[in-house]
Amino acid sequence: MPRLDHLSVIAPxxxxxxxxxxxxxxxxxxxxxxxxxxxxxxxxLQLGEAAYLEVIAIDEEAPAVPGPRWFGLDDRAAVRKAWDDGKRLRGWVASTDHFAQRMAQHPGVFGEPREFHAGTSSYFFSVPVDGSLPMQGVVPSLIDRKGKRPTLAPETQRGCELVAFTLEHPDTARIARLYEALGVSGAPAVTHGEAFRYTATIRTPSGIRILT
Known part of the structure; x- marks a missing residue:
């Protein structure tokens, strides 16, 4: 079963x-x-044993890349608008040990399969052909680390834990059915809202805090 791996704050x-x-x-x-x-x-930032949080942005010092970036980052205007509208936690990633099977079971949902290399290891990741968020961010990207666990440095341990992960959406029934079909453990709880918005409730050393 795919499971929540990490949350993504997509920043300008x-x-x-x-x-x-x-x-x-x-x-x-x-x-x-x-x-x-x-x-x-x-x-x-590590969020307990089960998940972590990333803040991701374009590296302006990096060489040009041959194709579109992930998480919709090439659409700078859209990233900026979402950011200015207060929608900053906009993506999430689910891990699986059966990447090809999951991609085949849900064609077109997660995007296209890509294989990336990082040092001596490699992993599979799903990215829509235009680099956008899968289904505008409603569904997660998929990652398969080929049997390895995520490696986070000790300094990412700041005593934080994910308490709740929620998606507000105007069509709760449709999204609930979609999540049930995808079968992702740790998928966000779906509640009704006028606009599509993620919220994470996080226990920190100074108490419960809300991330949007």
Whole structure:
């Protein structure tokens, strides 16, 4: 069964992203890694044993990449608009050990299969052909680390834990049916809202905080 792997704050820049995390959670989260194959970079925060959080943005110092970046980052105007509208937690990733099977079971839902190499390891990741978020972000991207667990540096441990992950959406019945069909453990709870918006409730050393 696919399972929640991590949440993604999609930022116009890492400076803005980490400032938002400081405002919401009261925590400075450390730099994570660069993604040369996508021209992006991130900061990472562990959220208990089951999941983590990333703030991801275009790496302006990276060389040009041959195709579209993931998470819809090439559409800078859309990223900026969502950011200015307060929609900053906009993506999530689910991990699976059966990548090809899951992709075949749900053709066109997650995007196209891609294989990336990072140092001595490699992994599969789903990316729509235009680089956008799968189904505008309603469904997760899929990742298959080929049997390996995510490797986060010790400094990403800041005593935080994911308490709840929620999606507000005007069509709750349709989204609930979709999540049931995908069978992702840890998928967001779906509640009614006038607009599509994610919320994460996170326990921090200073108490419960809300990330949007």
């Amino acid at each position: 820049s890492l400076v803005e992203g980490i400032a938002h995390l400081q405002e919401c959670l009261g925590i400075d989260i450390p730099f994570g890694r660069k993604h040369p194959h996508m021209g992006t970079h991130n900061h990472l």
